[in-house]
Amino acid sequence: MTNWVLITGSSRGIGAATAWRCAEAGWDVALNYARDAASAQALAARIQALGRRTLSLQADVADDAQVAAMFEQIDRAGGRLAGLVNNAGIVAPAGRLEGMSTDRWRRLFDVNVIGTLRCCQQAARRMSHQRGGSGGAIVNVSSRAAEFGSGGIYVDYAATKGAVDTLTKGLARELIAEGIRVNGVRPGVIETEIHADSGLDPQSVAATIPIQRLGRPEEIAEAIVWLLSDAASYTVGAILDVAGGR
Numbered sequence: 280m281t282n283w284v285l286i287t288g289s290s291r292g293i294g295a296a297t298a299w300r301c302a303e304a305g306w307d308v309a310l311n312y313a314r315d316a317a318s319a320q321a322l323a324a325r326i327q328a329l330g331r332r333t334l335s336l337q338a339d340v341a342d343d344a345q346v347a348a349m350f351e352q353i354d355r356a357g358g359r360l361a362g363l364v365n366n367a368g369i370v371a372p373a374g375r376l377e378g379m380s381t382d383r384w385r386r387l388f389d390v391n392v393i394g395t396l397r398c399c400q401q402a403a404r405r406m407s408h409q410r411g412g413s414g415g416a417i418v419n420v421s422s423r424a425a426e427f428g429s430g431g432i433y434v435d436y437a438a439t440k441g442a443v444d445t446l447t448k449g450l451a452r453e454l455i456a457e458g459i460r461v462n463g464v465r466p467g468v469i470e471t472e473i474h475a476d477s478g479l480d481p482q483s484v485a486a487t488i489p490i491q492r493l494g495r496p497e498e499i500a501e502a503i504v505w506l507l508s509d510a511a512s513y514t515v516g517a518i519l520d521v522a523g524g525r
């Protein structure tokens with residue numbers, strides 16, 4: 280029986296590391312990406328070599344129709360959707376409130392917040408005991424920015440992640456009665472390509488982190504895979520900081 284985990288934004292960075300770690304843990308992996316088909320397909324080939332099934336699914340998580348079509352492709356592949364990692368996320372150029380536009384705010388919230396809600400809704404329809412599903416686990420990727428607020432850097436991005444934390448707590452309470460565990464992971468500063476979009480040099484903050492270094496995508500993946508697993512069967516509504524110290 281195929282047990283699919285769908286990982287949004289898994290063509291690179293934390294999502295790609297999570298996909299690989301999930302495959303090692305025995306999941307069949309549905310990879311999602313927005314633009315970079317070549318990277319997703321290269322990762323899919325590596326995962327297949329482990330003996331796991333894969334799907335490579337293009338969809339902008341900000342688009343209702345594309346997300347619905349993505350979940351339908353998983354349905355058609357057979358097996359059951361048992362895991363969802365809402366990892367796709369974007370930042371925007373660092374700056375102060377004064378220089379931000381409404382379009383920028385809308386895009387950040389569309390991808391980071393509504394994208395997460397939309398994928399949770401699609402997954403819950405398939406996993407819920409009330410709808411004939413077999414249950415499942417959802418992990419939402421937030422950020423420590425939700426706590427700091429990122430003043431002078433990107434308060435809007437931080438606010439999207441605050442919203443992700445809140446919806447994680449609420450959906451955890453709402454969906455556990457239907458056999459779906461919802462949890463969150465809050466990475467600190469991780470070595471990925473996302474920082475190019477903010478224009479910030481992540482190494483410049485390394486000395487301010489208690490552990491004195493940036494995190495690696497694999498270190499976030501490890502926490503996500505544990506939260507997806509049965510080993511975390513009593514963990515519901517947790518928001519796990521993986522950030523090298525507080």
Ligand code: NAP
Binds near residue numbers: 292312313368466474
């Ligand atoms: P990344 O390296 O920039 O990778 C982002 C991934 O998301 C890519 O696979 C990209 O796919 C995909 N993506 C972007 N927009 C999308 C959309 N609209 N629909 C579907 N997929 C989309 O980012 P990352 O650093 O791994 O970050 C992953 C998550 O961790 C994000 O939610 C981020 O906010 C969070 N996080 C990261 C850090 C950090 O320091 N890196 C810290 C805290 C939290 P394409 O390339 O195909 O477009």
